[in-house]
Amino acid sequence: MSYIAKSPWVIHYDGSSCNGCDIEVLACLTPMYDVERFGIINTGNPKHADVFLVTGSVNEQNKEVVKQIYEQMPEPKVVVAVGICACSGGVFKQCYNILGGVDTVIPVDVYVPGCAARPEAIIDGVVKGLAVLQEKRDNMVKGIDAPAEEPEAAAEEEKTEEGGEN
Amino acid sequence: MAKRTVIPFGPQHPVLPEPVHLDLVVEDETVVEAIPSIGFIHRGLEKLVEKRDYSQMVYVIERICGICSFGHGWGAAAAVEGAMGVKIPERAEYLRTILHELSRLHSHLLWLGLLADAFGFESLFNHCWRVRETVLDILEKTTGGRVIFSICKVGGLNKDIDNETLKEIVETLEGIKEEIKELTDVFIEDDSVKNRMVGVGVLSKEDAEELCAVGPVARGSGVVQDMRLTNNHGVYGELDFEPVIETAGDCYARCKVRIGEVFQSIELIAKAVAKIPEGPVSVPVKGNVEGEYMLRLEQPRGEAFYYAKGANSKFLQRMRVRTPTNMNIPALVKTLQGCDLADVPILILTIDPCISCTER
Numbered sequence: 001m002s003y004i005a006k007s008p009w010v011i012h013y014d015g016s017s018c019n020g021c022d023i024e025v026l027a028c029l030t031p032m033y034d035v036e037r038f039g040i041i042n043t044g045n046p047k048h049a050d051v052f053l054v055t056g057s058v059n060e061q062n063k064e065v066v067k068q069i070y071e072q073m074p075e076p077k078v079v080v081a082v083g084i085c086a087c088s089g090g091v092f093k094q095c096y097n098i099l100g101g102v103d104t105v106i107p108v109d110v111y112v113p114g115c116a117a118r119p120e121a122i123i124d125g126v127v128k129g130l131a132v133l134q135e136k137r138d139n140m141v142k143g144i145d146a147p148a149e150e151p152e153a154a155a156e157e158e159k160t161e162e163g164g165e166n
Numbered sequence: 167m168a169k170r171t172v173i174p175f176g177p178q179h180p181v182l183p184e185p186v187h188l189d190l191v192v193e194d195e196t197v198v199e200a201i202p203s204i205g206f207i208h209r210g211l212e213k214l215v216e217k218r219d220y221s222q223m224v225y226v227i228e229r230i231c232g233i234c235s236f237g238h239g240w241g242a243a244a245a246v247e248g249a250m251g252v253k254i255p256e257r258a259e260y261l262r263t264i265l266h267e268l269s270r271l272h273s274h275l276l277w278l279g280l281l282a283d284a285f286g287f288e289s290l291f292n293h294c295w296r297v298r299e300t301v302l303d304i305l306e307k308t309t310g311g312r313v314i315f316s317i318c319k320v321g322g323l324n325k326d327i328d329n330e331t332l333k334e335i336v337e338t339l340e341g342i343k344e345e346i347k348e349l350t351d352v353f354i355e356d357d358s359v360k361n362r363m364v365g366v367g368v369l370s371k372e373d374a375e376e377l378c379a380v381g382p383v384a385r386g387s388g389v390v391q392d393m394r395l396t397n398n399h400g401v402y403g404e405l406d407f408e409p410v411i412e413t414a415g416d417c418y419a420r421c422k423v424r425i426g427e428v429f430q431s432i433e434l435i436a437k438a439v440a441k442i443p444e445g446p447v448s449v450p451v452k453g454n455v456e457g458e459y460m461l462r463l464e465q466p467r468g469e470a471f472y473y474a475k476g477a478n479s480k481f482l483q484r485m486r487v488r489t490p491t492n493m494n495i496p497a498l499v500k501t502l503q504g505c506d507l508a509d510v511p512i513l514i515l516t517i518d519p520c521i522s523c524t525e526r
Contacts, residue, residue, distance in 0.1 A: 014184050016207040019522045020232025020313040022183045030295035061205045096218050097210040116313045
């Protein structure tokens with residue numbers, strides 16, 4: 001279980017998902033799974049958010065939207081790709097309007113596989129993301145700028161680890 | 167004349183779980199025109215027929231939407247079965263009907279929660295979703311998935327649901343009926359809820375017919391239209407039911423239609439379980455698809471249309487789907503004209519938009 005000093009707020013955006021992962025993200029917020037016990041609440045404003053949950057892959061129309069939301073979020077921030085479509089394109093990978101996973105446009109920290117990703121998996125992904133967030137925050141406090149390659153390398157590692165479990 | 171301003175709404179907006187963009191032209195607080203722009207979720211999955219054969223295509227079509235996923239899988243499978251002339255066993259028809267009604271139940275409970283969230287009734291939203299988890303548990307127990315089931319295949323179903331489990335399902339649903347009643351009473355009787363919905367976004371019967379509204383939107387305006395009555399899919403003909411109709415045409419009427427359908431679904435499941443025959447749940451399907459077939463099916467959001475055409479090959483030549491939200495967007499744009507800016511989220515939600523269905 002990761003430790004975090006402040007309550008992380010999440011923002012959710014539906015890339016080109018089928019809704020399956022989106023309603024599971026919302027299900028995380030409701031009494032059965034209740035992520036509010038970790039201090040997590042869903043906000044509609046990117047400027048208030050620490051964690052960016054993206055479901056679905058990116059296409060020509062929404063890649064600018066995904067980029068804009070990411071850029072509007074203040075540092076430090078963590079991106080969690082929810083569902084196999086957000087990880088790699090999934091079942092729609094060969095569709096003509098799919099560019100691929102979310103990592104084709106913004107750096108991703110945690111990959112949550114599944115079609116649709118189960119609420120337990122999403123919560124696990126967010127909690128893993130919180131460890132990354134805390135690390136980024138500590139680095140900012142110390143004044144260390146993380147090397148540019150590092151987030152991507154960490155993301156690759158996470159991907160293989162998640163993939164191995166399934 | 168007041169000054170006109172354009173307010174962009176979406177694609178990322180707190181009330182929308184899905185991206186849709188509307189340019190709202192407002193004069194003071196009144197919306198004079200709403201210009202929708204779509205395409206944020208377009209994937210182009212109909213073109214995947216070139217790369218996936220007909221049995222794989224059922225699973226792709228199922229992933230058009232995560233809320234009405236069972237209906238899409240059923241529609242695609244039934245369209246291919248029709249084109250191939252396959253007759254599926256009666257038990258499979260019954261089970262498909264039961265699973266479809268369970269999806270409708272979970273979809274409408276989900277929608278009631280989102281509606282409560284749209285007018286700021288946070289605790290009601292949470293209660294609706296708490297009750298919905300019971301339905302999801304049933305679906306998970308019987309199909310293995312919470313939102314995407316992949317149980318429908320060409321020729322029937324992948325697995326049987328035994329009679330013992332079916333009886334348990336009916337008992338569980340009877341058990342939560344009381345809880346659902348408590349929640350829906352809030353929607354129907356609570357003054358603060360009524361203030362937000364009664365008389366808001368009125369769609370007349372003539373407009374509903376002219377703009378080709380479907381599903382609960384049409385039924386809320388007094389149009390008697392329910393594809394389950396056409397009896398071309400499932401066993402609805404043997405279950406004896408009347409569609410839920412309201413005549414006021416406002417948000418409150420659309421809400422009441424869906425509440426009526428929640429209880430109707432529970433009843434239909436009980437009736438289907440009482441009548442279900444024994445037997446296999448699938449027939450083997452071999453060979454290529456030749457010919458074409460079209461099918462109209464009642465999804466939770468309204469009439470959906472499926473068309474499959476084969477050219478003597480494993481790969482279909484065309485798979486076409488027309489989804490209910492697509493047909494309800496003209497009705498939405500019509501009701502948005504002249505409404506208050508503050509009512510926009512509720513108006514959008516009462517057509518129960520499913521953007522990923524619309525754009526595919």
